[in-house]
Amino acid sequence: MNRRALGLILIVGAAVVASGCASLGVKPWQRDLLSRQDMQLSGNAVDDAIDDHLYFSKEASSGGRSFAGGGCGCN
Amino acid sequence: MQLKRDEGGVRRRLIAASCALLSASAGRAQEAPSTGMERALSDWSLDSALAYYHEDGRVQVIEPVVSVTKAYGDGASAGLNLTFDALSGASPNGASPSRMPQTFASPSGKSLTGGKHNYTTAPGDLPEDPHYSDLRAALGADWTLPLERLLTASFGAKLSYEDDFYSGSANASIARDFNQKNTTVSFGASYEADSLHPIGGTPVPLSNYALFEKTGNQNKDGAGLLLSLTQVMSRNWLSEVNFSLDRFTGYLNDPYKIISVIDASGDVRGYVYENRPDSRTRKSVYLDNRVAWERSSAGLSLRYMADDWGVHSETAQLHLQWWIGERDKYVRPTLRWYRQTAANFYTPWLLDFTAPGLSSASSDSRLAALQALTYGLKYGIKLRDKLGRESSEFNVRIEYYQQTQENGIPGPGALRGLDLYPDLKAILVQIGFSY
Numbered sequence: 001m002n003r004r005a006l007g008l009i010l011i012v013g014a015a016v017v018a019s020g021c022a023s024l025g026v027k028p029w030q031r032d033l034l035s036r037q038d039m040q041l042s043g044n045a046v047d048d049a050i051d052d053h054l055y056f057s058k059e060a061s062s063g064g065r066s067f068a069g070g071g072c073g074c075n
Numbered sequence: 076m077q078l079k080r081d082e083g084g085v086r087r088r089l090i091a092a093s094c095a096l097l098s099a100s101a102g103r104a105q106e107a108p109s110t111g112m113e114r115a116l117s118d119w120s121l122d123s124a125l126a127y128y129h130e131d132g133r134v135q136v137i138e139p140v141v142s143v144t145k146a147y148g149d150g151a152s153a154g155l156n157l158t159f160d161a162l163s164g165a166s167p168n169g170a171s172p173s174r175m176p177q178t179f180a181s182p183s184g185k186s187l188t189g190g191k192h193n194y195t196t197a198p199g200d201l202p203e204d205p206h207y208s209d210l211r212a213a214l215g216a217d218w219t220l221p222l223e224r225l226l227t228a229s230f231g232a233k234l235s236y237e238d239d240f241y242s243g244s245a246n247a248s249i250a251r252d253f254n255q256k257n258t259t260v261s262f263g264a265s266y267e268a269d270s271l272h273p274i275g276g277t278p279v280p281l282s283n284y285a286l287f288e289k290t291g292n293q294n295k296d297g298a299g300l301l302l303s304l305t306q307v308m309s310r311n312w313l314s315e316v317n318f319s320l321d322r323f324t325g326y327l328n329d330p331y332k333i334i335s336v337i338d339a340s341g342d343v344r345g346y347v348y349e350n351r352p353d354s355r356t357r358k359s360v361y362l363d364n365r366v367a368w369e370r371s372s373a374g375l376s377l378r379y380m381a382d383d384w385g386v387h388s389e390t391a392q393l394h395l396q397w398w399i400g401e402r403d404k405y406v407r408p409t410l411r412w413y414r415q416t417a418a419n420f421y422t423p424w425l426l427d428f429t430a431p432g433l434s435s436a437s438s439d440s441r442l443a444a445l446q447a448l449t450y451g452l453k454y455g456i457k458l459r460d461k462l463g464r465e466s467s468e469f470n471v472r473i474e475y476y477q478q479t480q481e482n483g484i485p486g487p488g489a490l491r492g493l494d495l496y497p498d499l500k501a502i503l504v505q506i507g508f509s510y
Contacts, residue, residue, distance in 0.1 A: 050503075053160075058478060
């Protein structure tokens with residue numbers, strides 16, 4: 001695939017995603033459920049940090065939810 | 076007629092809503108922090124936990140974590156977090172089980188005979204250094220700053236210290252809201268620099284373990300990019316997708332891991348230190364979905380990661396949360412499934428000390444093909460202050476983790492019948508308090 005075709009696909013893809021997103025969502029006064037603690041993507045930051053440290057030291061993958069990093073000599 | 080009835084209904088609901096708002100405002104005015112201390116603390120939040128992690132027959136870790144955040148009136152916030160790890164117990168050294176007793180030196184040892192912390196592994200057992208211990212202290216800071224109404228910048232930095240490892244990292248992100256704040260796109264970059272000071276020196280890669288050839292300290296560093304799209308799908312559905320790319324270069328070995336060298340009959344001839352490639356590039360896609368109902372919610376996250384070491388992994392994590400009582404308590408069961416393929420240089424043993432063309436080799440089980448399951452359960456209770464407001468939370472969490480190696484190569488000769496790839500079983504117990 002040449003660069004031009006790839007660029008065209010990316011532009012069209014971004015436009016489709018943007019137009020799709022524009023038709024989704026809620027009004028500000030409809031955010032009652034979304035504002036709840038259990039709906040926050042980083043609502044359990046300490047639990048997530050402890051789990052990430054455990055999995056980082058026992059498996060070959062890390063990150064995804066946020067920046068992958070070391071900060072630990074456990075490789 | 077129908078319209079008139081509706082208008083009346085709307086008017087009544089508006090009046091009721093106005094009364095509710097007024098009474099809430101009046102209530103809040105009465106509930107305003109009364110003392111100087113309460114006023115000073117009202118913009119602060121604290122999140123803390125004490126975790127105890129125990130592997131069956133191996134290491135145990137005690138990990139206290141404290142995180143404090145101050146919110147500013149303009150939407151900005153600044154946070155500090157502090158983590159300690161105290162780790163002790165037995166850690167696999169990478170060698171294979173054998174039909175014969177095997178003797179190893181501690182990382183600081185210089186001889187396989189008579190060393191102070193030399194240890195002997197019984198026939199059939201997985202060789203583990205029983206004197207493994209480490210202390211880690213990590214300090215992190217983050218700062219979120221609104222630049223405009225729809226544009227937010229975030230910065231983070233972290234320092235981590237262990238006896239044999241120092242690490243510093245920093246990251247910066249920018250997020251833009253669209254579509255009445257229903258869509259958020261963020262882009263960030265990170266950098267990390269690490270310095271390794273292995274106990275007893277850095278072993279020469281792939282050198283004979285019995286020769287104790289060591290060199291000086293080592294470094295590695297890495298940089299990463301993270302692109303994120305968060306979308307409110309409906310009143311009760313939130314979705315996020317992240318794309319990340321990172322690359323680490325430098326010394327990526329575990330300096331304490333060795334590999335058994337065996338002959339065709341399965342007898343141990345010796346050991347060599349492992350060696351990994353000096354760069355690693357990882358790509359991942361992460362998808363998170365949250366759905367809420369009146370008294371419950373669910374979250375499902377999926378991650379696919381691939382690197383240029385040949386490791387591909389899939390992760391799926393599901394959690395449910397039920398609010399019980401007067402919505403002041405909750406239970407949160409969690410299930411996580413993980414699977415990875417082996418790194419292309421993973422090998423449980425070598426058949427020669429100096430295999431021609433061998434540039435990288437590691438028997439570290441964390442680079443093997445494996446599958447893991449985690450079962451978790453959390454219980455939280457909201458605590459009220461003297462004015463009856465929910466102001467803090469106490470919670471307790473327990474997790475059980477089981478890791479099983481897959482596609483293990485059968486041992487030749489004398490290794491047949493031995494448990495060469497034992498499961499890893501661990502339990503995590505955590506208590507937490509937030510304010």
